[in-house]
Amino acid sequence: MPPLKRVPPGAWTVLAWWAGLVFTFLIRIRLPGESGPAKLAGPFFFQWDGLAWLAAATVLAHLAAVLLRRRPLPALGLLLAAAVLACVPLGVAEIPLAQFLAADAALLFIAAERPRRTGITALLGALTLLAGYLTTRLLSGWPAGTSAELAVAMTAVIAWLVGHSVRQAREHADTLLATAAAQAVADERLRISRELHDTVAHSIGVIALQAGAARRVIDTQPRWAGQALADIETAGRETLSGLRRMLGVLRHGGQGRPCEPAPGLADLDRLAATTTDAGVHVEVRRLGERRPLPPEIDVSAYRIIQEAITNVVRHAGTSRCQVSIEYRADELAVEVLDGGRGLRRRPEGGYGLAGMRERVTLLQGSFRAEPRAEGGFRVTARLPLTARAR
Template sequence: MAWAGGSSYLLVVGLLVGGAPRASGTVHGVGALLAVSLLGGVVRRVPLLALAMALCGSTAVVVGTPGSVHESLAPSYQGQFLSYLAVDLVLGFIVGTCARRASTVAVAVSAAVQLLVIGGFAHGDSLTVNAVIALLAMAASCMAALLSRERREHAVALRAQEVAEAVTAERLRIARELHDMVAHSIGIIAIQAGVGNRVIQTQPAEARAALHAIEATSRETLAGLRRTLVSLRRADQDATTSRQAPLVPTPGLAEVERLAAATADAGIRVDVRCSGEQRPVPADIDLSAYRIVQEALTNVVRHAGARYCRVAIDYGDEELSVEVVDDGRGATENGSPHGFGIIGMRERVGLLGGHLSTGSRPAGGFRVAARLPLPAPVGVTGENR
């Protein structure tokens, strides 16, 4: 199809030169400009060849028109240099899409051919005017192409930046999920393993209970890891995962009691208190609140040396408040000993537009408090109006 268009262009140029010898130069120029549309396929595939064809065709219109050599100053032929606007269109495409070296060569060849032809077939004031117009037309075409090229490159760079930011955000999300899920379980396992090791000779029943807790916690952690890994592969394996068993639901505040029971198995009494109207909250808020409680309890087990911990959940009208308080040693002299846990909690709260406060209490122990804004219930805005 592209080569058919190129052949048609050469045919049309031949008709302009030989079929309408007495037409004005303007008619020939406009005809050549319209005929360049036939080179669309060649321009996309072989742009430099299309430029060569456009140069040959436009030059043929100027040179091959009968009487143009001897009557180059006659009014009927003053517009025949308009045919080079077709060359400028192809030149703009090359500058905007091809490599800079090829663009430079194309501009140099096009400028040399046009100026040589104009110099040979225009005289006096007409020579200066046509040369200036040709240079301005080439400059305008090249500038428009460069602006278009820069706009495309900028759009590509923005898309690449957005992709990089999305990948980074997803990596942080996965890191938070794995940390919050695994750190809590490993803390419980470590405590229970220590208990079992100390009493295995003197209190076999206590040792068996510790081993049972380790087994249950390990199975739960493996299930959570499997759920996370399957969710990561779901996008590429929709057909496969659709045939698998349903995944375990994402944890939420409804499982805080189970979380407290697991922590109690590690020797820390946990008191869970809920206030306000308990109701379903958005999934991202529900998961984040659960992970904050989980991470706070993990820190209590691993770092606080506490015997008692209180979890308070308040369902407010505009925000969900979560507070975890223990009676342990609090923060160390160098600050919070909780590593990436506090960082992960701050990231979760920040993504939801909430507020997190952590620190030692004057009366002893450590406090973690998070406030997560809740969306307005449907119909509230209309009722207030």
């Protein structure tokens, strides 16, 4: 913590009291360059009985500083009593600001650190004391410094407002931190669900396609059925391995264990070969000059293509699809076409299109998924390569 914040509220209250006390003495003696003191001392201000009143008030102020953090309202009551006692040897018509500085400091800390009701109670108590002091003098026929006391009351209100603002700022900061923490948890859950979906959905789609084909030809073409079962085993092992890696990273918090790099467009040929072996031929076309891409662009482009191919395998009812990747000057354009029957309706609980759109939106790109006029379905994504997107 900064050094000033390490000082407890009680210490600041004592410092305010002593500052007011020193100021009280200074304005009652002739300082260099003055013809006389700014304030006349009371009849027994410099006598032992006047100093005794000031000493008693100082003791109350120190007791209040000890109690301020644990019992704020009783502590403020002691400070207000000290302010009244300190006025006895001064010969003044009101409670001066110097004797009320400690009460102002206590008001600030109470409003800043205690509930709103406690702060309002403390402010009303301070204002009631000032009003009661003036009323007592007026009813007794003594002079009363009403104007000066209004200024002192205004300092009490200002001290409470500053403390109230500090408390509100702290509560707002706590709310922002809680919101940010909740958002971070939600984002992490979304990221995990997206990665799980992208890892599992494609493999399960390929496995289902291979298993269906193997079931149909197992009697007539056992060798081909055996190859399909081998591909199913390979896909299942790879998916299980990926899930274990992901769960391992989650379990260990990403520390102490190296995390294998995420797939990118360099792995696209292997994805196409796996899908082709499953019965859907994937043709990959690359346009423009190939160059390294930012990691988030590379991973997102691969995941979008993977999800689009998965949808072709599961829903299109076709044996071919085409993937086009175009490296442009300021963006990467991805397109997946098929000539199948397309999605007749959105699958219940489907995440694929929404997940692809979300990936593109996070990268400030554009995404479209729509049926083709000539039949089939088209998925297009444009991912900007600008510094802002990265």
